[in-house]
Amino acid sequence: MGSSGRDGRRDARRATISDVAVTAGVSRATVSRVMNGRDSVDADLAERVRSAAAALDYRPSSIARSLSLGRTQTVAVTIPELDNPMFQRVLQGFTDASADQGYRVLVANTGDDPQTELATAVEARSRCDALLMVAPRSSDEALHEILPQLQPAVVLGRQPSSRIDVSSLAIDYASGAEAAIDHLVELGHTDLIYVAGPEHSSSNRDRLAGLARANERHPELTITQVVGGAQLADGHRVAAEVAKSPATGVFVYNDLMAFGLLAGLAELGVNVPRDMSVIGFDDIDLAGYAQPPLTTLAVPHVSLGVRAWERLEALLAKREDPQAEPYRPELVVRASTGQAR
Amino acid sequence: MGSSGRDGRRDARRATISDVAVTAGVSRATVSRVMNGRDSVDADLAERVRSAAAALDYRPSSIARSLSLGRTQTVAVTIPELDNPMFQRVLQGFTDASADQGYRVLVANTGDDPQTELATAVEARSRCDALLMVAPRSSDEALHEILPQLQPAVVLGRQPSSRIDVSSLAIDYASGAEAAIDHLVELGHTDLIYVAGPEHSSSNRDRLAGLARANERHPELTITQVVGGAQLADGHRVAAEVAKSPATGVFVYNDLMAFGLLAGLAELGVNVPRDMSVIGFDDIDLAGYAQPPLTTLAVPHVSLGVRAWERLEALLAKREDPQAEPYRPELVVRASTGQAR
DNA sequence: CTGTTAGCGCATTCAG
DNA sequence: CTGAATGCGCTAACAG
Numbered sequence: 001m002g003s004s005g006r007d008g009r010r011d012a013r014r015a016t017i018s019d020v021a022v023t024a025g026v027s028r029a030t031v032s033r034v035m036n037g038r039d040s041v042d043a044d045l046a047e048r049v050r051s052a053a054a055a056l057d058y059r060p061s062s063i064a065r066s067l068s069l070g071r072t073q074t075v076a077v078t079i080p081e082l083d084n085p086m087f088q089r090v091l092q093g094f095t096d097a098s099a100d101q102g103y104r105v106l107v108a109n110t111g112d113d114p115q116t117e118l119a120t121a122v123e124a125r126s127r128c129d130a131l132l133m134v135a136p137r138s139s140d141e142a143l144h145e146i147l148p149q150l151q152p153a154v155v156l157g158r159q160p161s162s163r164i165d166v167s168s169l170a171i172d173y174a175s176g177a178e179a180a181i182d183h184l185v186e187l188g189h190t191d192l193i194y195v196a197g198p199e200h201s202s203s204n205r206d207r208l209a210g211l212a213r214a215n216e217r218h219p220e221l222t223i224t225q226v227v228g229g230a231q232l233a234d235g236h237r238v239a240a241e242v243a244k245s246p247a248t249g250v251f252v253y254n255d256l257m258a259f260g261l262l263a264g265l266a267e268l269g270v271n272v273p274r275d276m277s278v279i280g281f282d283d284i285d286l287a288g289y290a291q292p293p294l295t296t297l298a299v300p301h302v303s304l305g306v307r308a309w310e311r312l313e314a315l316l317a318k319r320e321d322p323q324a325e326p327y328r329p330e331l332v333v334r335a336s337t338g339q340a341r
Numbered sequence: 342m343g344s345s346g347r348d349g350r351r352d353a354r355r356a357t358i359s360d361v362a363v364t365a366g367v368s369r370a371t372v373s374r375v376m377n378g379r380d381s382v383d384a385d386l387a388e389r390v391r392s393a394a395a396a397l398d399y400r401p402s403s404i405a406r407s408l409s410l411g412r413t414q415t416v417a418v419t420i421p422e423l424d425n426p427m428f429q430r431v432l433q434g435f436t437d438a439s440a441d442q443g444y445r446v447l448v449a450n451t452g453d454d455p456q457t458e459l460a461t462a463v464e465a466r467s468r469c470d471a472l473l474m475v476a477p478r479s480s481d482e483a484l485h486e487i488l489p490q491l492q493p494a495v496v497l498g499r500q501p502s503s504r505i506d507v508s509s510l511a512i513d514y515a516s517g518a519e520a521a522i523d524h525l526v527e528l529g530h531t532d533l534i535y536v537a538g539p540e541h542s543s544s545n546r547d548r549l550a551g552l553a554r555a556n557e558r559h560p561e562l563t564i565t566q567v568v569g570g571a572q573l574a575d576g577h578r579v580a581a582e583v584a585k586s587p588a589t590g591v592f593v594y595n596d597l598m599a600f601g602l603l604a605g606l607a608e609l610g611v612n613v614p615r616d617m618s619v620i621g622f623d624d625i626d627l628a629g630y631a632q633p634p635l636t637t638l639a640v641p642h643v644s645l646g647v648r649a650w651e652r653l654e655a656l657l658a659k660r661e662d663p664q665a666e667p668y669r670p671e672l673v674v675r676a677s678t679g680q681a682r
Numbered sequence: 683c684t685g686t687t688a689g690c691g692c693a694t695t696c697a698g
Numbered sequence: 699c700t701g702a703a704t705g706c707g708c709t710a711a712c713a714g
Contacts, residue, residue, distance in 0.1 A: 064707030263630040289604040405691030
């Protein structure tokens with residue numbers, strides 16, 4: 001088995017706890033105790049162990065520890081699109097927060113295929129102590145069926161549409177969309193466009209629900225839907241259609257597309273906000289530096305990542321963690337929206 | 342040890358290979374062989390094993406496998422700033438490429454402190470089969486000293502300043518900076534500003550070296566350095582200083598700052614490129630949608646991430662992998678640079 | 683306080 | 699082709 005036989009004295013394999021035990025003249029248990037900072041070890045012995053360990057450049061195998069302890073100090077994160085800046089910010093907050101408590105993060109990009117998402121989640125989870133699913137694409141049913149096996153787990157960015165038995169951290173996209181429309185209404189706009197997000201994404205559906213609610217409260221509104229997407233180019237592509245429309249206000253699925261739209265509108269000579277008010281979603285860093293600075297709905301992705309970790313940590317510690325209310329995006333008014341003429 | 346005694350028949354612990362062996366009436370070795378797709382197993386037995394496994398919802402413990410096989414199918418990545426979009430793109434390329442070959446990625450955000458960077462790298466590496474260090478901040482000496490213990494490892498975005506005994510994937514920031522200056526010179530600009538990056542970052546030093554070389558070839562140039570940073574806000578903050586300068590061309594450390602600068606300049610009524618030419622670095626997605634679209638030097642971070650994985654994979658397979666030339670950023674001319682008046 | 687023993691879950695040599 | 703035995707490296711009960 002060992003590729004070098006029993007006595008591989010001169011090969012470069014890492015020293016094991018046994019090696020340290022031998023050279024320190026103690027048992028492996030004692031080495032283990034010293035390495036784990038147990039107090040109940042004679043000072044002399046402890047010192048001998050420490051120097052032996054140093055001499056051999058010994059570092060405990062975390063894999064062996066994992067097997068023995070039954071925990072890995074690692075948490076898995078599944079993300080549908082790792083190229084999405086929003087998800088990356090979540091990852092950032094989550095990674096930093098968990099690192100503070102000695103945990104590492106295993107990332108898995110699930111891609112757009114909902115088929116593989118769950119399989120990936122299961123696999124990634126199996127290597128770790130817990131799981132965070134960011135904005136899962138899978139159906140509610142599939143999710144509910146599999147989540148029990150995945151616990152501790154938390155789901156971020158998905159409305160807990162039925163009674164979901166995992167901790168979930170929702171973002172109230174609907175109320176955000178509603179607030180966007182209300183803002184445009186207050187400015188006197190009545191003919192509106194919604195540049196939609198990915199058709200099957202639940203966050204797009206949520207926004208549509210918000211639009212519907214706003215429309216109920218303001219029956220005089222016209223809200224035309226335009227096929228969008230999620231990327232800069234999608235927003236840019238849509239500019240001509242928006243420009244020729246009689247609408248005076250546009251609510252865009254996300255800031256990225258809003259940026260593309262702003263650029264396209266500028267090329268077409270449409271003045272924002274004079275000729276057209278534009279409002280985005282997310283409040284990415286760049287929003288404040290757009291020309292004109294972009295009015296938008298702020299979603300604090302980094303802090304949501306942090307909160308996701310706090311949830312998970314509570315679960316790991318078997319603490320009760322009260323389900324928080326869905327996060328309501330906050331309106332940030334800048335210069336891309338203005339009074340209707 | 343087992344918190345439930347020998348016969349925890351009714352607790353929810355995952356089935357182990359032994360459970361499957363018992364219910365299938367075979368040995369654990371046979372189960373192992375079946376699970377790993379060894380052909381040399383009687384079809385009947387194999388079938389019995391498979392159905393037992395299915396019935397018990399058995400999934401092999403990857404931790405136990407790791408210990409037994411001596412490999413984890415996981416690679417570690419250290420990143421100095423996980424909030425840096427460029428590094429995230431590297432991570433994206435790397436994650437997807439490695440996933441294609443059945444590897445998972447463990448991310449570790451090392452933060453700005455070079456002190457902890459190496460310790461983090463060692464710790465993360467110890468859980469994995471290999472390591473990618475993205476743009477390490479540590480000194481060359483420290484790096485050289487520790488890297489041998491970390492192999493297989495590759496370093497991305499750092500000039501192999503002395504003979505470095507790990508695979509490294511360098512980006513030739515210096516030649517990029519030179520190309521930026523040359524571009525401005527060709528447009529007739531002679532009074533130039535460099536909005537500098539983080540003072541101690543090696544990628545900033547590299548750009549400075551490029552500027553020096555360009556200045557040697559064009560002794561008539563004046564290149565004034567302005568204290569910048571790396572973020573949008575830094576670029577914005579610097580706008581006034583740039584605006585009041587007699588310079589007509591600005592080379593900015595990265596696109597993010599260039600964006601901030603563009604916004605600041607617009608607020609001050611400085612027309613780009615008429616009054617001032619601006620050139621960035623990186624070619625982030627947004628660059629083409631800036632107003633005006635940003636001339637910049639393209640660094641293909643995603644593909645660099647992919648190449649980093651290819652390197653690492655070659656190392657893991659003990660294949661020889663020829664050291665490639667440092668990547669030379671490519672000039673992308675858009676509308677933010679123009680003829681000097 | 684320290685050493686002995688057993689076991690985490692799996693893969694693999696070696697007999698049979 | 700199959701099973702028994704052994705080891706991966708570490709931790710934790712249990713004696714002493």
